Amino acid sequence: MSNIAFEDLDEKKDLPRKRLRERLTAGTFSAEWTLADWLVGTASVTLAVASASFFCWSFAVSLQSPDYFQQAALANMPPKLDQIQTGSIDTSNAMPAPEIVRLREPTPEDYQIVMVFRNEALLATRDELVRVKVGSVVPGLGSIRTIDAEAGSPTVVAENATLRGVANTNAKP
Structure with a gap:
């Protein structure tokens, strides 16, 4: 084989790189896809992968601990305590109670x-x-x-x- 054959092979190997370089420098990635199409497509694929990952994670957690999500939700809720039962009554805004007035003290x-x-x-x-x-x-x-x-x-x-x-x-x- 001659050197010409090897030069043809080298040019064929570099051809995809040259085309990619031309596409990148030309401002469009393809004649059919614009930059906005590529951004929307990339965002869609990223969202799909993230959704599938979250689904797999939540499914695995629910298999390990079925009450995990319920306990996590209850842990983040503020406790509703009855102020009368706990004794923590705000007396500064309390409505005044009527005072019992007797004519005489009962016997x-x-x-x-x-x-x-x-x-x-x-x-x-x-x-x-x-x-x-x-x-x-x-x-x-x-x-x-x-x-x-x-x-x-x-x-x-x-x-x-x-x-x-x-x-x-x-x-x-």
């Missing part, structure tokens, strides 16, 4: 038992109805020590007096 004789249920009792005076339980402080009676509904007649023992209710005559023996 133990003013109270009567309306109802006793579980460990609580409803006591009444002429002007008020009071719900009490053991430890409550009631004006005129003082601190409530015991509440008993099982002794035949309801009994409320306070610091200053003991209140007894009327016996239930309708109770079955």
Whole structure:
């Protein structure tokens, strides 16, 4: 073979490079595709690959830990705490409660038992109805020590007096 044959092969190898160089310097990549077409095509392929990657990742995570996404969503949510139950009440904007004004302080004789249920009792005076339980402080009676509904007649023992209710005559023996 002569040197001419090798020169033809070298020119054939360099031909694609020359064409690419000509296309790049000419400003268009192809006669049919403009630069905008190439950008849109590249963005579309990148989006498709990213979407497929995200789908594969989320599918693999859901197989490993089925509750992962639910726990992640709940972890990012602010807790909804009831302010009354937690004790964190904003008292600066609290609505004022009416103050009880009595003509005279009640005495133990003013109270009567309306109802006793579980460990609580409803006591009444002429002007008020009071719900009490053991430890409550009631004006005129003082601190409530015991509440008993099982002794035949309801009994409320306070610091200053003991209140007894009327016996239930309708109770079955």
